[in-house]
Amino acid sequence: MSEEFKLEVVNPEKSFLSKDDVTEVVVPAFEGEMGILKDHISIISFLKPGIIKLYSKSGEEKYYVEDGIIEFKNNNLSILTSSIFNIKDMEKSKIDKMLRVAEEETAKDNISDQAKYLIDQKIEVLRTIN
């Protein structure tokens, strides 16, 4: 039996990525990283800033996301996100810039705890890629 399932990543502008031969996807869900294999129970969850790891026959791919929702149903995984980048395509200067913006944001004192937590997460992730 094949161990593959379908993955679709959409952002508001277009369908970002569509694959039907992924074997495992690791997503940064809100309550911790979550690995999804074939025949996972139907689930809805949302994402925090982190890295989506995607394993398929063609190898491993990594994507950076800032937010999103995932829905898994009948071996179809849909990821809705407004900001996703392939880590391979992320240039160092861009990451630096994003880091700077995030650091400025977290330094403000009028943001909520949750927002601060999310931004701190983002900074951490950006640092690891950098």
Added chain:
Amino acid sequence: MASLDDLKKRIASVKSTQKITKAMKMVAAAKLKRAQDSAEKGRPYSEKMNNIILNLSEGISDKENAPKLLSGTGKDQIHLCIVMTSDRGLCGGFNSNIIKKAKSYFSRLSSEGKELKIITVGSKGNDQLKRVFGDKIIENISFKNSKNANFFDAEKVSKIIIEKFQKEEFDVCTIFFNQFKNVITQIPQAQQIIPLKTETGEKEKLGDNYEFEPDEDEILTNLLPKNISTQIFKAMLENSASEQGARMSAMDNATRNAGEMVDKLTIEYNRSRQAAITKELIEIISGAESL
């Protein structure tokens, strides 16, 4: 009757107008293609989002304490209307259609004794509304500088809306935009986004065997603001496709009208030229006869 010179000048000026409208039509056609593409590409996102929200709102355990963005404030007194129009003119009835739709809604609200607040997106709508409803407009947002509709702009709008909602400045929020049907037809739409109206009927039945992490309520609280951005973004995409479509057909009409005008003027020009020649001939002949 206008002199020959005047007619010549008019023909030349109509011809150059025709050139401009023709060029604008071409530009609109090219932009329309792109706008249509992005409207189509944007659809899966908003559909999926809608589906998830539907499932969640069905499965919500505690209806009483459901997030306010979903269930509303329980009142229906202050209405916020987001009127989305274009930043540029010369697009036929595109803006007027939205305004007309919005105005009839406004007058219904005021006859029911409800309070009205307006946010205009796009400068044309602001121009048309500020004469009559100037005191009701609380904000005017314009994206003149962004070339295409993009999600960041939509998020900006939705942030403003959500902020105002949290301050309890309004109870119901409706957006007005043109839905793109085809190049000739755009349908002005009024869509209520707060509280969210869930459309039943077209949804897939999924059963309740979903696992939620964290629980439904929390996901919903996080999701609803995103949904508002998505809805606004969708409206923006539809609007930009409609705008280009409306402009294209308006410019097509203008080009055709200019063509007809050139024909008419040319006939008039030829006639008066002929008349002048005849007049001169008569003068010469009668001058010769008198000798």
